[in-house]
Amino acid sequence: MSIGPVNPQVLETMGQLFVSLPHCQTLGMEWVGVEGRKPTLRINWREDLVGNPASGVIHGGVITSLVDTTSAMAVTANLSDYETIATLDLRIDYLTAAKPGQPIFCSAECYRLAGQIAFTRAICYQDSIDLPIAHGVATFMRGSSRVPMVDEGGKS
């Protein structure tokens, strides 16, 4: 039995904020749900997100944004209160090309929340999480800015 978000309100507010950001809206990012402390996001295939028009495969950069956002959300699932976080580094392994015409899902977890740094890993998949198309590892700085990321619902 997995345990839920440390503070469901923080995850809810930050999660809604993340998918509402202009760039995430541009990509059509959607929040699918959270299992334990692992959020899942989705991006539907769209012609204008393609990287190689001959194959119709989605651009790797779209996957980068999906991994970055889902990983950040996984960090917030482990926070007890609102705080600003910023990606410090990110590595993506492209395991196989994404199939055109199908949505891409990303599920992420924060496997270590240290005092100043949060460590995450993420998996992107289409048909099944057991058939990953990309794997991402990232670190985030905690308390990265004095400017809160949300202007209501919480103070950081």
Next chain:
Amino acid sequence: MSAFMQRFAALRDAGDCVGVIDAIPYARLMGVEFSESGEDGLLFSLPFHERNIGNTMLPALHGGLIGGFLENAALIHLMWNRDSLEAPKIVDFSLDYLRSGRAQTLYASCEITKQGKRVAHVLIEAWQEDRAQPVAVARAHFLLATG
């Protein structure tokens, strides 16, 4: 060889940078531009667009978007500098964020560190007002030949 690579080669030989971006839907959506005016080859630029924001309070460019811009730059840079008409495939991409991307034009340039028979290694650097103060640095591996 794909129709895409054939088209790319024709656009490159004509020096048609705008045509290259037009051929890559996501690069066009991001609003990428590039030219042969860089000190060391191609200079990529991403004028500020509201739709690329990832932090509305600062405001700052989305980190994922910066990654996409750099990955796209690496791929175009590599294809621009290769004779082969086989499309390189990205294997992995690693990105270090050094400063937040402000609501200004973001620039990038690339360097092919190594081009072997099967794999190429590309370094990418991104900056805004001052090249000595990079916003991000990245590196990518590309598979050159499909086996």
